[in-house]
Amino acid sequence: MRTFSVMLHEWKHYNKTALGKWTAGIKNTILNFKTEVTIQELAAALTDGRTVILGNLEYTEEDRIVLQSGKRIAAATRHWKSQDLFAVDIDNANYQTDDPRYITIDKAIRMCKAKGCPPAFIYTTYSHKSNHHKFRVVFASSKEITTIHQRTKVLESIFEVFAIKGECLVDSKCSDPARLFYPGKELVYTDYEATIDPEDITRRIKPTYKLEIVTTTSTKETRKLPPAKNRMVGLLRKGQLEQAKKEVAKSLRQAGKPYTDWLLDTSTKDGIVTVYNIIKDYYPAISKDPFSPVFIRDPDDYYELASRFPLDILFGIQLNEHTRCILPGHNDSVGSARIELKSDTGGYIYHCYGCMGTNKYYDIFNLLEHAIGWSHAKTKEFINLLLNVEFETEWQKEKKEDITLFQDYLMGDQFEKRFPHLYKELRTARAFGVLTFMLGEARRTIRDRLETNSDKPIFFTGLSRLRRKMMANNITEGVSDSSLQRKLKLITKLRLLEPISDSELPIEFIKTSHEERKRKGYRYRINYYSVPEFSFKLLAEAEEIVLDTKDKNIRRRYYSRQTELWANGKEEADKQYVQDKNVGKSKKTKEFYEKYKEVAIELLEKGYFTEKEILNHRRIRGMKKKKELSATVLPQLLQEKNLQVVRYSKYYKELFQIKQGTLKFGLSKIIVNSTDVPED
Structure with a gap:
């Protein structure tokens, strides 16, 4: 089966946000990923998060000397050697669906067939919507193209396929020999046997316009411009x-x-x-x-x-x-x-x-x-x-580099291998994407220390602004205010971000940030955060917090300042809820806890009890929000009475002479005295 030489990066990104953060890194390293692929393998890779340059590119000898010094060199036009795959972007950026120049996927297929220029496959971009088509069309050449002149001629003919009345309707940036073609959502058309004959299409399909060759990367040659018409x-x-x-x-x-x-x-x-x-x-x-x-x-x-x-x-x-x-x-x-x-x-x-x-x-x-x-x-x-x-001070540049190291490590395989509990917690809570997005916001917007009077890299945002930005980057799941609030509280509890109170910042900075909030139309208050210095110690401590949270039975769903107060005390709660330091344990939770504890002691006479038994007790079952209140005070009960939540097993069945009932081995949880828990 025929294979094609491409530069296919190994990193995977499944939305525009991740791509935006890593585009520079991809561009700077993609020449290290020369790959031979079949057309089917390429189609699969482009719908599985991978980015490609459709051609054979190589570093020059001069580049290799520079690379030895540790510097990076981005893929550029001068690196191009040959190619036999071509693609075009169609995003319909300037046209509405009722415009004759608007190209749907079906229309694109018909245009290709009408001109005798069959595509090998078509896939949608991450921005594609059913009511606004955005997609890429990929063509396989029957012959390898080895000169820029020949390449330009082929592209002119391909672009002409999508021209209407002399107006080319594809993105001209596709003519860049070092063009990154990003991954997309799904394949919507395949004909893996289809090829185009470069000599045939350049003879038959003559462009009705002059193709402007775009080079988005730097070259050693300066583009010659005509004499200036303006002083x-x-x-x-x-x-x-x-x-x-x-x-x-x-x-x-x-x-x-x-x-x-x-x-x-x-x-x-x-x-x-x-x-x-x-x-x-x-x-x-x-x-x-x-x-x-x-x-x-x-x-x-x-x-x-x-x-x-x-x-x-x-x-x-x-x-x-x-x-x-x-x-x-x-x-x-x-x-x-x-x-x-x-x-x-x-x-x-x-x-x-x-x-x-x-x-x-x-x-x-x-x-x-x-x-x-x-x-x-x-x-x-x-x-x-x-x-x-x-745009930024030297101090900001230094802090931005540290945040970039933080992001790089989180996105790599070593993070999961070295810190499995922390990785699983962030993924299970769907907070990993929020964390990386917030680090990206920090990189973009950290304020200078002369403004904040702090050596911490501080930035600010609001929930509504954060939600809008995430949705604009196609992150639409779990972005309600309450959901984002829970995820941010988890991230700050793990100390991967530090919340900053207004009292820690200069009044001039507070005033300036609120004026900016009003100017940009934020409806609600803004929150200040700092990014801790990245280290393995930081992640190890976060992993310990994850394990401690599980031991204390602190649940994410009902996590609040009240939960933190009952589980870890006022000092720890003040670290997470910096704007509410004067708020103590509520009267409602205090009253609930007294009844809750009495019921637990009563049920413990048989050696064990379940949380469900407490909630169904006659003194508790009629109370409002009993599940939320139980989640709030249970950590305090476990610590005060030296109790532990364990999985039900044969050991406990025999220990407490439990008869067959609704409890299931390995699934049900029971609460017992810590002294009754066997050592591992």
Whole structure:
């Protein structure tokens, strides 16, 4: 049976959240996973969490020298050698179901058959829904492709299969030779014997458009751009960033209010800094020097801030007026482009109706990357300079690396092998995904220690925000407020996250975080957490807590501050419920416990009893929420009376002369004196 050379990573990820966290790691290591697979094996792998590059890629000799120093090198176009499998993404991002350009799975199959270009299989992405199709179509070539030119021709013909009236409806990023094709939900079409003849399809299927070859990875060659049509574009292409900043400041002054309020002149500093109104919501109240960069740790805040900078002033183009397109490759003589302000978000966009169509536009990042030819990192460098902001401090970077180590270990096989009880507890409670998601949030949003006056990496979130983010990443099970609350309490009880009370933080930081809560529309209070320093000792202590919790019969379902108070006392309860330190044992639980204990002592006269017997006793059975109250106070009863919950067995049947009844060996639980429990 024929096999194909691909780069098939061994890591498995079953949702968009996990993929988002590990994309960089996959890109940096996937060249180590060259694999020979059959088409059936590839289809199975892509629907079992694995990511692939459809081609044969290899490190260069220079790369191998760099790798010996311990550095990582991401898969890039220059690593491509050959391939005989191709795929396209169809996500229908810009079209509704009633649009003729909207492509369903069935329609895609018909289009392929009509053009004589049969796919080997089709699988849905993690974002696919029955009312909005998103999928990938995979083709097998009958011959190996060994040149980039030949590869481009084949892709142009494949892309043309999905073109309607000259508009290509697939994601052009699929043309990247180092493109990562992510796993998906399920196979929806298979024809494993189907192949395409590259010479045949390139002869028959001629593209009605020019394919723009996309390279999302870095190369040693700098893309050559045509001469600049705009002064600011020219300055930035030449690398004259400081001069560009000064000209922007001059334009802001000439534009008058409110832009002049953004400027701060000084005789002791070089140039003019844009520090005020546009970033006032993010400006740390604790900052004393307005010339010091504002550190913005939350990516959402950072990108929102950048989108609000006026593109019309940056590029010297009148707002809402048509002008010649400044993008390379578009020889615009009629004025097809304009800069617009989105009323719903307050962000500026660049829209060229000639080369971009009607439903596509660029924000400041897209525009700088395409017009100047910059990478995303270079674009952020200029925006940071322009707005006098920094994305993170060196301390934040250091803490982020430690959190990444924490995540890496949890996702590896060694975690389950070394800490089986902790692993099982997190998985059984469905808290593992919440923990890794929270660590991801911490990596994205930890605040600088100058804000928090703490050396702990602190971040904050709210339940409603956390739920929305998890649902946006296709995590929809067990994300109600009550369910998330229970899982977070388990995680903090295991000390894998530490809850932080308001009293431990500076009042300025509390005020700033609540202003951010209101700005982002959080309805409820926010919770502060810190991430402990990762170590095996941390996980070993968490495993001990798991075992201790089982010994004390503390149940997750009914876990609360009251449970912790009765099981472990006020000091431990205060660690988990940092905002409720003044709350003691309730009157209701105290009254219940007195009756509960008396009934237990009465039943223990026969040597053992069950929790069900207590709850069915005449003094208890009529009480409301008796199961929850029993779960709350039972740990106290076990400790106070030196009792133990054990599995019913022949030993206890003979010890207490128990007659045949409803108790079942190995399944039923009974409560006995600890002195009656045999040693292991």
